[in-house]
Amino acid sequence: MGLLLQRLLIVLNDEDYNSTPYYIAMTMLNNFYLINELTISELAKLCNVSKSTISKFIREIGFEDYTDFRVAAPFIENRYKNELNYNTNVMGYMSEKGLEGYFEAIIGDIKDYWHDIDMDKIDELAKDLVDYKIVASFGLMYSESAAIDFQTKLAYNKKFIITKLSDVKQDEFIENAGEDTLIIIFTNSGNYIKKYQITEGNLEKSVFDRTRAKVVVITSNKEMEQDPRVDLCVLFKHTSKMQTHPIMFQIISDLIVHRYRLYSKGREKL
Structure with a gap:
């Protein structure tokens, strides 16, 4: 999924149904294939707003100017040639192996x-959740869904953590986090730590070089254990080429929350 598409979907989730940002985002989504061909005046007319409103909207969703915005506009399936792309990987695997192969891959990874x-490692993270007062959990796309799921599960157990849908706000939080903060990253490939995955050119990411927070990564990339920016690495593996991480993340988060319950109850008795 491209950067612009993701950011427009976040606007739909965050803004009121009758708000101007919601209307602009929905209009852009409904005309997504045209955006790259439109001038800012033409796009403003399409959205029935002024050019200044479009400019403001573009800046608010994290683009420097209209040129930067329009570069991100063309929708190209698997634009960044990512072998873990959903359509290429999961849908392709199902087409090749059928439903039986799909379920066998999931069962194999769970076993x-x-x-x-x-x-x-699960216990270390669970104890950190008890000890740290400021905790955030982030990811992109499916991995951010795992972060939201984790936030909800912990809230059931009276532990309230932060997550943010916007990649821009995620970066701001990570960069400004202090030593009193625990940051948990869901990233199947590990690339969230190293680069901007949904931007043109996969630019290198530097916010983890500057953060002072303790960084925990939940990933299938064993190389993350040796990354100096990562303080704790919770690993899982894939037994096939199909990426089952959306399911594995749910299982791992259940284990973490279960152990958190145990340690938090022990702390309450002290």
Whole structure:
């Protein structure tokens, strides 16, 4: 999914149905294939607003100017040639292996994790959740869904953490976080730490070089264990080429919350 498409969807989720930003975002989404061909005047006319309103909207969703915005506009399936792209990977795997192969891949990854799970790391993270007062959890796209799910599960257990849909606001939080902050990143590939995954050119990311927070990564990329920007790495593996991380993230977060409940209850008794 491209950067502009993701940011417009976030506007739909965050803004009131009758608001101007919602209307602009929905109009742009409904005419997404045309945006790259339109001048700012033409786009303003299409959205029935002024050019200054379009300029303000573009800046508010994280683009420097109209040129920057329009570069992100063309929709190209698997634009960044990512082999983990949903259509290429999951839909392609189902087309090749059928439903039986799809379910076998999921079951295989769950069984593999069950046998190889490192509970010491799960416990370290659960104890950190007890000790840290400021906790945030982030990801992009499916991984951000895992962060939201994790936030909800912890809230059921009286632990309230932060997450943000906007990639711009995620970066701002990470860069400004202090030593009193725990940041948990859901990233199947590990690339969230290293680069901007949904921008043109996959530019290198530097916010983790500057943050003072403790950084925990939940990933299938074993190389993250050696990354100096990562303080704790919770690993899982894939037994096939199909990426099952949206499902694995749910299982891992259940384990973390379960252990958090245990340690938080122990702290309450002290």
